[in-house]
Amino acid sequence: MAKTKKPRSSAPDPPAHLPWHHPPAPPVSTALLISLAALLLRVLVSVGPYSGQGVAPKFGDYEAQRHWMELTLHLPSSDWYRNTSANDLAYWGLDYPPLSAYQSRLHGLLLNASLPDAVALRSSRGFESPESKLLMRWTVLSSDLMVFFPAALWFVWVYFKCGVGGTGEERMAGWTWLLASCLINPCLVLIDHGHFQYNCISLGLTLGAIAGVLSGNELVAAALFSLSINHKQMSLYFAPAFFGHLLGKCIKRKYPIVEVMKLGFVVLGTFAFVWWPFLHSYEAAMQVISRLAPFERGIYEDYVANFWCSTSVLIKWKRLFAIKPLKLMSLFATILAFLPSLVQQIRSPSNLGFLYSLLNSSISFYLFSYQVHEKSILLPLLPASLLALQEPHLYGWLMYFGLFSMYPLICRDHLLLQYIAVLGLFVLIYYSPGGSSKKGMSIPSGAKAVLSLALLCSLLLQVLYLQIEPPKRYPFLFDALMMFICFSQFVILTLYTNYKQWMLNSHSRSVGRKKDL
DSSP states (O other): OOOOOOOOTTSSOOOTTSGGGSOOOOOHHHHHHHHHHHHHHHHHHHTSOOTTTTOTTTOOHHHHHHHHHHHHHHSOGGGSSSOOSSOOTTTTOOOSOHHHHHHHHHHHHHHHHHOGGGGOTTTTTTOOOHHHHHHHHHHHHHHIIIIIHHHHHHHHHHHHHTTTTOOHHHHGGGHHHHHHHHHOOHHHHHIIIIIIOOHHHHHHHHHHHHHHHHTTOHHHHHHHHHHHHHHOGGGGGGHHHHHHHHHHHHHTSSOHHHHHHHHHHHHHHHHHHHHGGGOSOHHHHHHHHHHHOOGGGOSBOSSOSSHHHHTTTTSOHHHHSOHHHHHHHHHHHHHHHHHHHHHHHHHSOOHHHHHHHHHHHHHHHHHHSSSBOGGGGHHHHHHHHHTTTTOHHHHHHHHHHHHHHTHHHHHHTTOHHHHHHHHHHHHHHHTSGGGOTTSSOOOOHHHHHHHHHHHHHHHHHHHHHHHOOOOTTOTTHHHHHHHHHHHHHHHHHHHHHHHHHHHHHHHHHHHHHHHHO
């Protein structure tokens, strides 16, 4: 009797009866050691400076987060998003959804119990002290430990349990590398624990939602992803992937309308629960919504490696077009970019296809949507980390250029030492035995030459940025060159991942024909 070949790792979700559907559980001690190493890295980075340290009058993101704690602690929720004598929206007005405001209030209560001067109404603007820095850093570390770390551990366990990683014996050796790739994300560590933000909460909720989808807990996933959107609106970058995958699954079930309605009730219920204090009037709800879409800031800020900023050297978008046409242009461009990935998941939903779709959807928003920040690259980097075993070259390349795209920001924050350290650690992890870079896509020699040139230029620019003053006529010359190089790499990787996602359909059909034979 002829032996039946096992499906390749790129095949869609394997059936539950296959022998690798329940691989052995990863050793708890090893997972604990990796988690402790990831925590230590965060602690060491947090010792350094933060955004806006000592830079009056508005300081930086550190002051923004502290100020939101101050506002939510002392003012009623009706005044959190409204311009009042006690809440000057021109000074770091709250511009994230209500769940982020609740998080600020919780952390404000903790700071107020230990150091009330740090969150005193009005008098605490620009408050900086060693004690306040320690407490503020602790709020980020604790958020990371309570949200992102458990989500990463759940995802890695589910990844192998549902067979996304391929055969158990063949792929289980790489689970430590996958866990390290999720937890030791150099960009996330630098932004949250260096620059100072709480992306670990929204990304952790999204990661939990992804694990929920892969494990079949779709109602839990819907609730977690809704919470993620309500913490940071940028989580909508992932919405087409979740929508397409879950809709595709519902359509293939016995009662598709019932399945869609269940998901809809969970989403609406979660939103209603979070927004309840602002639903007493139309005006109150619109006040919050207006703060979440700051169109007046322009189509991009600073130098971000997306289409609008990279092409602005030739086309002065902000001068040629008003805000309204730019909004429509960015909307259509974004939809066109993520549409192929969305359609593929509606037609043929699969766990592996879902991970590709998350990357394709989020990078589409990063490249073409309105008002993108350089820190928004954190969103595509999340699914890239989840695909690290499947696509190690893609993961390494995107992570490096994502980090490089934030280089000017890191330099402004005086985090260069931390940048070099986490980049070095990333390289060590990437080339470790568990993450053998020989796996994944094969790169033609011509493509290797082009990619090597981009890598060489990026290394050269990082040195020039520190050593040479740009021409007075072009003060942001090096920033623009960095962004253009990163943009070119992001476009190449986006085309590749869309191709790989659609190839899953072809492979699935070929496997099906072989089974029929």
